[in-house]
Amino acid sequence: MSEKNNLTHSNNRSSFTSKIGFVLAAAGSAVGLGNLWRFPYCAAKYGGGMFLLLYIVLAVTFGFSLMVAEIAIGRKTRLSAIGAFDKLKAEYSFVGVLASLVPIIITPYYCVIGGWVLKFLWSYITMPANQVAATNTAGLTLFEQLITSPTEPIVWFLLFLGVTILVIAIGVEKGIENSSKILMPILVVLIAIVAIYSCTLPGAVDGIKYYLKPNMKDLSVKTVLSAMTQLFYSLSLAMGIMITYGSYMKKDINIETSVWQIEIFDTVIAFLAGLAIIPAVFACGSPENLKAGPSLMFIILPQLFATMKAGRLVAIIFFFLVFFAALTSSISLYETCVSIIQDKFKQKRTPSIVFTFFICIIIGLLASLGYGPLAMITFLGMQFLDLFDFLSNSVLMPIVAFFTCIFVGYVIKPKAVIDEVETNGVKFKLKKLFTIVIKYVAPILIVIILVASILQAFGKISM
Ligand code: PFF
Numbered sequence: 001m002s003e004k005n006n007l008t009h010s011n012n013r014s015s016f017t018s019k020i021g022f023v024l025a026a027a028g029s030a031v032g033l034g035n036l037w038r039f040p041y042c043a044a045k046y047g048g049g050m051f052l053l054l055y056i057v058l059a060v061t062f063g064f065s066l067m068v069a070e071i072a073i074g075r076k077t078r079l080s081a082i083g084a085f086d087k088l089k090a091e092y093s094f095v096g097v098l099a100s101l102v103p104i105i106i107t108p109y110y111c112v113i114g115g116w117v118l119k120f121l122w123s124y125i126t127m128p129a130n131q132v133a134a135t136n137t138a139g140l141t142l143f144e145q146l147i148t149s150p151t152e153p154i155v156w157f158l159l160f161l162g163v164t165i166l167v168i169a170i171g172v173e174k175g176i177e178n179s180s181k182i183l184m185p186i187l188v189v190l191i192a193i194v195a196i197y198s199c200t201l202p203g204a205v206d207g208i209k210y211y212l213k214p215n216m217k218d219l220s221v222k223t224v225l226s227a228m229t230q231l232f233y234s235l236s237l238a239m240g241i242m243i244t245y246g247s248y249m250k251k252d253i254n255i256e257t258s259v260w261q262i263e264i265f266d267t268v269i270a271f272l273a274g275l276a277i278i279p280a281v282f283a284c285g286s287p288e289n290l291k292a293g294p295s296l297m298f299i300i301l302p303q304l305f306a307t308m309k310a311g312r313l314v315a316i317i318f319f320f321l322v323f324f325a326a327l328t329s330s331i332s333l334y335e336t337c338v339s340i341i342q343d344k345f346k347q348k349r350t351p352s353i354v355f356t357f358f359i360c361i362i363i364g365l366l367a368s369l370g371y372g373p374l375a376m377i378t379f380l381g382m383q384f385l386d387l388f389d390f391l392s393n394s395v396l397m398p399i400v401a402f403f404t405c406i407f408v409g410y411v412i413k414p415k416a417v418i419d420e421v422e423t424n425g426v427k428f429k430l431k432k433l434f435t436i437v438i439k440y441v442a443p444i445l446i447v448i449i450l451v452a453s454i455l456q457a458f459g460k461i462s463m
Pocket residue numbers: 001029030031032033034035103233234235236239241329330332333336
């Protein structure tokens with residue numbers, strides 16, 4: 001959701017008009033494909049219950065502390081990432097620059113996945129549910145046919161990107177976001193219904209166990225890394241976004257309470273998405289799909305909808321709502337790229353929109369074709385889309401998070417953030433936890449995980 005909305009213009013910087021306005025805008029940015037598409041496949045791939053447990057533990061410690069820090073830095077400086085670090089300590093402006101690279105990498109491939117969602121929405125509008133779930137004569141699922149085609153993923157990607165830019169260019173973000181305030185709750189109810197349905201299917205019990213019961217054998221550096229990167233992605237952390245949101249936040253809004261509200265909302269949606277998809281993997285009798293990765297949602301949900309009464313209607317509504325959630329996030333991502341280019345290169349808005357478009361086209365085309373015609377090109381065993389995801393989430397975001405912790409813990413000191421949270425006599429209840437996490441726990445954990453994952457990527461250790 002773009003921060004320009006829900007804002008009133010005061011003397012020098014706009015602010016969100018209401019307390020709930022801030023939480024809704026930040027939650028709107030947070031809730032998107034990360035919750036519905038990425039969380040379930042990561043949970044499925046990295047050990048179900050153990051992943052979920054680690055995710056929740058990291059959310060209440062690490063995610064909480066980092067989000068408080070980012071929002072406070074933004075509110076204190078009234079600037080977005082690059083400017084904020086620069087103002088507080090010029091030597092650390094590189095953290096803002098690194099953070100800004102993240103949305104520039106994510107936006108294009110986010111639109112590619114948004115395109116996949118559109119393709120499925122269109123398929124359910126034009127075909128019965130059992131046909132969407134069927135394989136073709138060559139034994140390929142609809143999803144496999146889509147991603148291996150030399151043209152189709154590009155068409156859907158361009159369509160999704162086009163809608164995003166159109167909304168921005170004709171300035172109707174506000175209308176889209178206001179509608180999303182009605183559509184998001186409907187999405188939550190619908191996912192809950194699908195989750196309940198999925199859990200009651202024969203054979204689903206094993207999936208529920210897999211998803212909810214942590215198993216010690218799944219505890220590995222890889223699981224911790226994937227839970228941590230998923231947390232950053234889902235909460236829009238370590239990419240400068242929350243600093244920008246904070247810069248528009250009024251002084252009388254309680255940062256700590258807002259952070260809890262955003263985290264709970266975001267986590268509940270991700271949890272329900274996992275509960276809709278993972279038990280269905282077992283009910284469909286294909287546990288090998290647990291390792292499917294980015295394709296999981298697009299393989300399992302069609303099978304689920306094919307078994308459901310009124311499955312086609314449910315699927316149409318479901319994919320429409322996912323499309324909407326993805327659109328509000330892609331608008332927010334695109335707007336972020338535009339303002340980074342505007343600020344950094346001192347450009348006007350229109351050239352910045354056009355420049356962002358070209359970046360999206362280049363990265364988006366590679367991501368679109370990476371599973372099809374360009375499948376022979378891999379880096380460390382990864383196709384383009386996985387590579388962009390890896391670079392932004394597993395490399396850049398942990399580095400940004402690490403330096404943010406060092407910056408807050410040792411340069412401006414936790415007290416600077418605590419004072420900002422406690423403006424207007426508010427009490428920062430968990431300031432001890434915040435200080436310990438920011439100064440010690442988070443930086444040490446990130447270094448261990450980063451080193452281990454780099455060693456593993458180069459085959460030096462196995463985890
Ligand atoms: N957090 C979003 C998701 O989970 O889908 C992704 C995202 C949206 C990141 C908007 C950044 C952003 F500005």
